[in-house]
Amino acid sequence: MNCIILGDKYQKGMKSKGCSALIKSNKQSTIIDNQYYILSSLFDKLNITYVCGFDSKRLTEFVQEKAYNLDIVYNKEYEQYNDGYSLNLAASKLEDETLILLGYQTLSNKIAKKINKLKDQSSVFISNDHCSSRVGCVIYNNNITTFNFGLENYLHDVYYLNQPSAKYLKNILSTNKYNNYFIFELLNHLIDSGLNIKPIVI
DSSP states (O other), X not given: OEEEEEESSOOTTOGGGOOGGGSBSSSXXXXXXXXXXXXXXXXXXXXXXXXXXXXXXXXXXXXHHHTOOOEEXXXXXXXXOXXXXXXXXXXXXXXXXXXXXXXXOOOOHHHHHHHHTOOSSOEEEEESSOOSOOEEEEEETTEEEEEEETOSSEEEEEEEEOHXXXXXXXXXXXXXXXXXXXXXXXXXXXXXXXXXXXXXXX
């Protein structure tokens, strides 16, 4: 299993807090602590790649101090391009099943339990309650037909791609056309190309 964490950007109004990875998820831990410990506890063999950009020096020093076993990829264009470009920097990891997280996403026990039960089906994590995302999805016959703003079934920023979906994503990212796509727009492209994505309710 591969994991790509996109932590190269900052959310609106969050720049003063610095790198998303180093924001406190609770009194004792940062977001990257939360992500790293939970993911490491779920998978015996997990290759984690962290795409950083904004405030990258502090993140690199933190990871070295903690001796976390992950690869760091620096995105010098983090202010110019969107998720598509960031993912392409770690495209070599899209040869196998891949879990994708955004840098601000903490992993709750509910999400962790669901991740642990993932089967070989591309899936996204959704909630009926409004979460930080403004993107929702339409579900039909237990498959997602589209993602967009203004819909219910709100997305959490945790995405699982099986090997066929991951390899397809790697292929389309090889062109500059998708540099400014959000993740949900890339997922819409996968759906339009005949790949199935299932919802996992949190």
